[in-house]
Amino acid sequence: MNAMIDITNAEKTFTMHLQGGVELPVVRGVSFHVVSGECVVLSGPSGAGKSSILKMIFGNYRCDGGRIGIRHQGTVIDLAIAEPRQVLSVRRSTIGYVSQFLRAVPRVATIDVVAEPLIVNGIVRAEARAQAGTLLRRLNIPERLWALPPSTFSGGEQQRVNIARGFISDLPILLLDEPTASLDAANRAVVVELIDQKKHQGVAMVAIVHDDEIRHLIADRIVDVTSFASAA
Amino acid sequence: MAEQTLDDQPLLVAENLGKTYGRLIACRDVSFALYPGEVLAVVGESGSGKSTLLQLLSAQLAPTAGSVSYRMRDGVLRDLSALGEAERRFLFRTDWGFVHQDPAQGLRMAVSAGANVGERLMAVGWNHYGRIRDTASSWLERVEIDTDRIDDAPRTYSGGMRQRLQIARNLVTEPRLVFMDEPTGGLDVSVQARLLDLMRNLVSELGLAAIVVTHDLAVARLLSHRVMVMKGGRVIETGLTDQVLDDPREPYTQLLVSSILPA
Numbered sequence: 001m002n003a004m005i006d007i008t009n010a011e012k013t014f015t016m017h018l019q020g021g022v023e024l025p026v027v028r029g030v031s032f033h034v035v036s037g038e039c040v041v042l043s044g045p046s047g048a049g050k051s052s053i054l055k056m057i058f059g060n061y062r063c064d065g066g067r068i069g070i071r072h073q074g075t076v077i078d079l080a081i082a083e084p085r086q087v088l089s090v091r092r093s094t095i096g097y098v099s100q101f102l103r104a105v106p107r108v109a110t111i112d113v114v115a116e117p118l119i120v121n122g123i124v125r126a127e128a129r130a131q132a133g134t135l136l137r138r139l140n141i142p143e144r145l146w147a148l149p150p151s152t153f154s155g156g157e158q159q160r161v162n163i164a165r166g167f168i169s170d171l172p173i174l175l176l177d178e179p180t181a182s183l184d185a186a187n188r189a190v191v192v193e194l195i196d197q198k199k200h201q202g203v204a205m206v207a208i209v210h211d212d213e214i215r216h217l218i219a220d221r222i223v224d225v226t227s228f229a230s231a232a
Numbered sequence: 233m234a235e236q237t238l239d240d241q242p243l244l245v246a247e248n249l250g251k252t253y254g255r256l257i258a259c260r261d262v263s264f265a266l267y268p269g270e271v272l273a274v275v276g277e278s279g280s281g282k283s284t285l286l287q288l289l290s291a292q293l294a295p296t297a298g299s300v301s302y303r304m305r306d307g308v309l310r311d312l313s314a315l316g317e318a319e320r321r322f323l324f325r326t327d328w329g330f331v332h333q334d335p336a337q338g339l340r341m342a343v344s345a346g347a348n349v350g351e352r353l354m355a356v357g358w359n360h361y362g363r364i365r366d367t368a369s370s371w372l373e374r375v376e377i378d379t380d381r382i383d384d385a386p387r388t389y390s391g392g393m394r395q396r397l398q399i400a401r402n403l404v405t406e407p408r409l410v411f412m413d414e415p416t417g418g419l420d421v422s423v424q425a426r427l428l429d430l431m432r433n434l435v436s437e438l439g440l441a442a443i444v445v446t447h448d449l450a451v452a453r454l455l456s457h458r459v460m461v462m463k464g465g466r467v468i469e470t471g472l473t474d475q476v477l478d479d480p481r482e483p484y485t486q487l488l489v490s491s492i493l494p495a
Binding site for chain 1: 267270425426428429432436454457458471472474475478479481482483486487490
């Protein structure tokens with residue numbers, strides 16, 4: 001088996017020092033793997049720790065125990081103990097993350113927000129922008145908006161910009177946190193298509209989706225996180 | 233990849249760095265390595281020792297404990313306290329930049345903007361007036377200062393323009409490392425956003441390494457890859473910037489993060 005993501009007994013607890021040191025267990029015993037070309041959907045009620053697990057795989061939340069094995073440039077890196085420089089390298093060339101909300105940088109034009117991940121990886125600006133434009137057009141963001149910073153856009157438009165930014169790179173792993181939450185039917189269908197394309201390219205994906213119909217369309221396997229939450 | 237072999241060796245290394253004034257401990261036991269192209273933010277409140285640390289790292293202050301080493305352009309890591317005068321001058325005039333919170337400290341307020349930028353070029357041996365002026369002018373453009381203002385002195389500039397001019401003056405010699413002390417402090421919020429965006433682009437285009445001291449966590453989030461949180465002269469927490477800010481572990485860091493007013 002050639003897993004792109006291989007998680008064993010990962011766990012996470014928040015210690016709230018400002019609330020008298022209350023321990024807030026989030027997840028424990030998280031174990032699953034994802035292979036190339038497969039989309040694993042995490043299921044479970046709100047608060048079960050689905051987003052936290054995605055954040056742990058991205059190295060955004062620190063892991064208190066266990067192992068998060070990521071296949072990166074021909075070797076396996078354990079993100080649970082990786083150095084910051086390694087995590088950054090993994091994010092640059094292996095793992096992409098589409099969050100629910102766009103963290104907008106002031107003043108940066110939409111087209112550049114989307115093109116940035118390619119530019120960081122050494123693709124010339126004109127080419128990166130051309131690819132960004134193709135994706136924005138596909139996601140129905142009109143060209144007259146491309147030069148504006150996305151901070152003024154509607155929620156659905158911002159999310160589509162975020163999706164374009166997340167899907168533009170050819171990274172072997174993609175994490176999707178509610179990628180279709182505030183989209184209309186037409187744009188949801190585009191996202192499903194994009195996910196399907198990534199599968200054919202061999203991308204390993206972990207997704208959170210609440211919409212049953214979308215889940216049915218994209219999931220190759222479902223991992224129920226309730227057992228990880230109740231163990232915590 | 234070629235990029236990786238180059239980046240594999242640290243540019244600056246601090247080991248058990250400390251500074252005491254008599255019984256007062258300004259900074260103690262600071263150890264870290266900074267790599268080429270990496271931006272490190274040092275955060276903490278006033279009096280936490282972050283400005284002292286910046287002065288130690290940039291050889292403006294001698295440590296009472298530990299050492300700072302820097303990889304010179306010949307690839308050799310050298311202890312800053314053992315450098316000769318010529319090597320120190322090379323670092324200050326060419327290979328390093330230092331952006332002060334108050335532009336008046338980093339600029340010569342009574343001479344023209346062009347001369348402020350050109351001066352650093354002349355210090356490294358440039359002597360062709362036309363070339364110096366052209367380079368100064370292109371740098372003013374890069375920091376979004378109207379080139380019509382090249383002959384005006386910075387005392388006629390607004391706060392935001394002065395800060396951008398200070399950045400141009402520092403970057404014109406293509407330094408590999410820039411120290412910044414509260415670079416957006418004292419500026420209006422709208423001016424801050426513009427400056428941050430500009431710095432972010434310049435740092436990534438030029439592949440600069442930078443150490444940015446700030447009390448503003450938003451500045452750290454936007455500019456830095458890694459963050460060190462200081463309190464009482466010590467580093468109490470360190471890690472990837474988004475990790476430390478989204479998942480802070482230490483009580484003091486949790487307090488800092490939770491004290492940000494939502495916009």
